Amino acid sequence: MPRFTAVVAPGATGPVREEDYVREYEFTFVVQPEISDEGMAAICARFEEILEKNGGIKLFYDDWGRRRLAYEIQNFQKGHYQVLYFLSDGSVIHEVERAARLDDSVLRFLTVLSQPHVEDIEARKVEAAGMEEERIRKAAERAERDAEESAARAAEAAAAAAMVHESSDEPDADDATAADADIAVEDGDKDAVEDGDKDGDKDGDKDGDKDGDEDGDKAIGEGSEASESTETPDGAEAEQTK
Numbered sequence: 068m069p070r071f072t073a074v075v076a077p078g079a080t081g082p083v084r085e086e087d088y089v090r091e092y093e094f095t096f097v098v099q100p101e102i103s104d105e106g107m108a109a110i111c112a113r114f115e116e117i118l119e120k121n122g123g124i125k126l127f128y129d130d131w132g133r134r135r136l137a138y139e140i141q142n143f144q145k146g147h148y149q150v151l152y153f154l155s156d157g158s159v160i161h162e163v164e165r166a167a168r169l170d171d172s173v174l175r176f177l178t179v180l181s182q183p184h185v186e187d188i189e190a191r192k193v194e195a196a197g198m199e200e201e202r203i204r205k206a207a208e209r210a211e212r213d214a215e216e217s218a219a220r221a222a223e224a225a226a227a228a229a230m231v232h233e234s235s236d237e238p239d240a241d242d243a244t245a246a247d248a249d250i251a252v253e254d255g256d257k258d259a260v261e262d263g264d265k266d267g268d269k270d271g272d273k274d275g276d277k278d279g280d281e282d283g284d285k286a287i288g289e290g291s292e293a294s295e296s297t298e299t300p301d302g303a304e305a306e307q308t309k
Contacts, residue, residue: 097146121159126195
């Protein structure tokens with residue numbers, strides 16, 4: 068049977084009890100997604116303070132980032148997941164969970180026993196320190212990548228806005244065609260009016276000439292009739308005189 072490191076009170080004698088062994092725990096908690104990095108750091112600091120006061124040993128954090136929840140919690144569909152790995156004999160779990168329960172920004176939490184016995188605490192602490200450095204490095208790379216993607220999206224949005232602005236300043240082909248059509252219609256109306264005036268003048272001249280000719284002929288006819296009626300009585304009187 069392998070040997071395990073146990074937490075034994077100074078001066079204690081007798082066999083090592085099961086509760087004296089140091090265990091490793093995973094404390095997973097989900098925080099509201101809008102909590103800032105500073106707010107998340109403050110929450111983690113409270114948990115670490117509780118561990119220190121109760122003899123626990125913080126190993127490292129595993130930041131899972133913002134993920135979609137399996138179901139909606141307090142009107143939130145996403146949450147920021149964190150996993151705290153720590154060593155303890157188990158007595159600190161109640162205090163850690165109590166602090167999480169009293170924090171309104173913590174949506175859910177769960178404590179899992181990952182290793183029932185830790186054989187070499189110092190070796191595990193060194194290993195955890197290396198994993199913590201790797202986590203910090205990956206977090207910095209992720210932050211840099213997110214910043215580059217945000218800058219690229221902002222540049223694309225600015226370019227699209229500039230193109231829209233330029234296109235709004237230039238007249239559209241449809242607008243130009245419509246304007247040409249309006250001008251053509253206006254010119255057509257003018258030509259139609261001028262043609263109508265010309266045709267009207269011509270018709271008026273024709274009607275006037277026709278009416279004048281008819282009136283003249285009528286006047287000549289009436290004059291001829293008047294002349295005949297005047298000559299007839301005079302001739303008759305002449306014949307009677309003779």
